[in-house]
Amino acid sequence: MKKIVLQLAALLFVASVPSINNSFAQTQIDIGIKGGLSIPNLTSSSSNNAISSGYSSRLDADAAIHAEFHLAKRFSIQPQLEYSSQGGKKNGTQAFTIPDEMRQQFPPGEAPAFLYATYKSEARINYLMLPVLAKYHFDLKKRWSAYAAAGPFVSFLLNAKNITKGSSYIYLDNAQTQPVSSQPQSFDSKDNIRGDLHRFNAGICGHLGMNYMLKKGSVFIEAGGNFGLIDIQKNEANGKNKTGAAVINIGYQFILQHVKLPVIPRKQQEN
Template identity: 50%
Template structure:
């Protein structure tokens, strides 16, 4: 799949080079902060897939820009995007089989609760194709722009990292402890096989650029959102991945 994304971008760039004057083609890099979160899919909420807050990660990319007029250009990009979310404190987890045996048949709770930290680190290689509109500030070197478009994403890393020590509780308020004593939650598990490898979604940005003779620097803010549920099964509910981003970058015209 990573080869497919690479070859797709290479084909897009090659086609545009055949159509566009070299003076209207720019290459660039960008990097910055990704602030992702996981949102529960409609109708699929349960204690496992709700309650996430944002984590911080890296967002970086290389791109080409094909200018068709002073107003409009197309910008394909290869982007490394940090996704996921985190939970800190009292939260649910599936009742372990060894504790289910403490209950009469069929009466074990589906979830237990404990106070620990949990982070879902999901990293994607994405291929957005963005339509970009920009406006100059009269004779000033400053330029304002917006861009938006679809993306294809491929999951390259997925780990569930937990830490802390806690009693087990049978209620979400944490008042009814099981008589098993504190348990360790220190773990780093690869969960890639539990998730779909491919995602599709939408990305958009708003930014300001400062133009030099043959190049420009820019700062932009925006975000992305995946339309597909990331889990393969339904036991842990369904979530959509997305992130807010802030990035700076540099681009030069060929």
């Protein structure tokens, strides 16, 4: 059934292009696999929430499989299923939500929204992403070609952890002039934060790539990125952040099949 739908869609495309006058047109389908490096960061969407700010990039893995449907000589559509690592890290003085056991140290209603300490933290957030990319190809010398691809994506949250390390005195202020602890406190912890985040995200992504043709396929290298358009936290008390990552991948794709489709001559279409 899927093959019939694909053939019908390709038939409508080639029939609508008047410059095609061959008796048959071919739709090429490629299957590819790729893997590489994700360099994600968390962008703050809230100017007055100290928890959201201060993130820098971390390093992790990115991997995907894709199908490429060649609808014209230079144009194709590429849906892909991608494992995407997101998140960010902090190293230094940072804000954290006041724990319940420390809240009791303050008079009722006078506990601050945040406390401050110096330690390391890393948010590791992994998604299963489904982009659908429009792809345009450029011919280069001999077996080489280049391409640009862009499109929207939706993603599903797989897991999320916040890992903290270090020990520090705790302060009321970011300048560390008002201590509230008499001795350093341990911040060694690994917390599951999946329940604090939205299960789904959506955004835009794209990349530029170079392709080298082989006998039955091609190898390629590409670089690009993705950016989520939805704030990931359910509760604004935990901050407001959007995901995003730079991505570098290498991969291989092979020609799965050619589908031959009859082209309706232009004169017959007019009659």
